[in-house]
Amino acid sequence: MQTNKDIQKWTLLKEEDVSPSPWFPVMKHTVKLANGNVIDDYYYSPLGDVVQVLAVTRDNEVVLVQQYKHGIGEILIELPGGMLQKNRSIIESALNELEEETGIKATPDQLISLGKIINNPTKLNQVTHGFILFDAAFNSVQKLDSTEDILIMTKPAPDVLKMAISGEISVTDSLNFILKAALAYPEIFQLDKR
Numbered sequence: 001m002q003t004n005k006d007i008q009k010w011t012l013l014k015e016e017d018v019s020p021s022p023w024f025p026v027m028k029h030t031v032k033l034a035n036g037n038v039i040d041d042y043y044y045s046p047l048g049d050v051v052q053v054l055a056v057t058r059d060n061e062v063v064l065v066q067q068y069k070h071g072i073g074e075i076l077i078e079l080p081g082g083m084l085q086k087n088r089s090i091i092e093s094a095l096n097e098l099e100e101e102t103g104i105k106a107t108p109d110q111l112i113s114l115g116k117i118i119n120n121p122t123k124l125n126q127v128t129h130g131f132i133l134f135d136a137a138f139n140s141v142q143k144l145d146s147t148e149d150i151l152i153m154t155k156p157a158p159d160v161l162k163m164a165i166s167g168e169i170s171v172t173d174s175l176n177f178i179l180k181a182a183l184a185y186p187e188i189f190q191l192d193k194r
Contacts, residue, residue: 008034018043046125051094052081052173054114054181055104055136056188061154062178063136064169065101068149077153077163078174080104081128090129098133102152105140106133114180117173130177132185161189 014030029042055063065080082097084090091108099105114130144150155163163169164178182189 010034013038014040044123044125049084049090049126050081050119050128050173051084051090051097051131052079052128052177053094053098053111053131053133054079054177055098055102055106055133056157057136057154060157060188062157062160063102063104064153064155064160066151066153069171076171077169078171079130079177081173084129091131094129094131099140100143100145101148101150103138103140103142104133104136106136110134114177114184117176119172128173128176130173130180132177132181157188158190161191 011032012029013032016028017025018028019025024045025047026043026045029044030038030040031042032038057063063080064077066075066077068075080098080101081094082101083093085093085096088096091111094111095106095108110133111131112133114132117128117130119126119128142150142152160169160178161182164175169175169178182191186192
């Protein structure tokens with residue numbers, strides 16, 4: 001059902017940085033809603049954008065990374081990626097994160113966009129930009145940060161799709177980009193194009 005009512009943005013009246021640390025920014029907003037109500041304690045986090053790469057090898061295997069994620073307290077499987085890096089473009093950040101985490105070096109013209117995903121827009125200001133890379137090769141070395149302990153895995157693309165469907169891969173952005181890639185490139189995942 002559609003109505004003729006226009007949805008209006010909230011008006012920002014005041015902003016205060018209440019971040020507990022530079023690693024976890026938190027802002028407190030006072031906002032005025034379209035109906036005139038004022039909320040004086042709306043908290044959100046401008047975490048910053050993220051990049052991810054679904055790298056497919058010549059043998060039609062997808063490169064995955066496995067690492068501990070303290071926020072949920074579990075070891076998870078996901079696509080390689082990380083935060084958009086200061087003074088780097090989205091593409092440069094994606095290429096850098098891919099090489100740092102997996103030892104796969106590629107060029108900007110090899111990345112194909114899978115679009116973007118907005119993560120929890122109620123409480124976060126964060127967009128994940130996804131890419132697919134074909135003919136990925138392990139032609140460099142991992143360059144992990146001091147906080148990273150990453151195991152590289154390769155799995156046949158159809159198995160990766162099954163892992164996404166079964167919940168073995170459950171991290172939102174990785175899951176979304178695997179499913180988007182399966183729709184855009186069904187031949188990789190051995191799906192019938194119908």
